[in-house]
Amino acid sequence: MGHGPNAASHSEGFPTPKQFLDAAWxxxxxxxxxxxxxxxxxxxxLGASLLxxxxxxGLAVLVAVPGGFIIGLSPLIRRALDPFIQILRPISPLAWMPIALYTIRNAEECGIFVIFICSLWPxxxxxxxxxxxxxRDWLNVAKTLEVVWWRQIxxxxxxxxxxxxxxxxxxxxGIAWLAIVAAEMLVGGSGIGYFVWNQWNNLSIANVLLAVLMIGITGMVLDLLFGFIQRRLTYVE
Known part of the structure; x- marks a missing residue:
């Protein structure tokens, strides 16, 4: 099966702690x-998945933040778009994969699209x-002081x-990190999701467990980073 790191952890059945540590090393x-x-x-x-x-x-944030400002400032637009948002929001990211593969016809771009569509709604x-x-009294004060609209924002x-x-x-x-693993299992080529699927096909359960652990640790680090930013931006009125 080759002589690289993937070849050293093939085993029958569930790996022992020693087998797992050997494969991880x-x-x-x-x-x-x-x-x-x-x-x-x-x-x-892991780097390919993070990219x-x-x-x-990043594309989702660039679209969602300005869009959220428009929706939040206009009750009319909010009422008009709410039914569409409520219909599209619960759709599983993987349900978009066949449509993306058919229309985009590029595996790499399909993975990015899945991340975009699933992280857009939150x-x-x-x-x-x-x-x-x-x-509203804050906005009224700004208007009284004749602050231009973009400075009010x-x-x-x-x-x-x-x-x-x-x-x-x-x-x-968090949703994006969940979705990319599943998307890469379907799209293949590279990424931690592809690594998990490839190691499963190679019957390397130890490497599968290592990848699952790395996915969890990476997700935790990303969440802690945003938690730190959130605490710095939270204030008491």
């Missing part, structure tokens, strides 16, 4: 090796909620709604 001592499409280190695969998440999630909804909940709306926006971004990133 082989992977972690050379995490960025690249010996071909089917033999790349777990660090390389996809960064692209899809950011959009929380941004709209945060903006709509801003005290940056001086009043954005600081007041920031904790809620960050909450939506935190939830959206």
């Amino acid at each position: 082989i992977q972690l001592r050379e995490p960025f090796h690249d010996r071909g499409p089917n033999d790349r280190g777990i660090g390389w695969q 996809r998440v960064a692209l899809g999630y 950011v959009l909804i929380n941004t709209a909620f945060g903006v709509a909940a801003v005290r 940056f001086l009043v709306l954005l600081p007041a709604a920031a904790p809620t926006i960050i909450t939506g971004m935190r939830v959206g990133l």
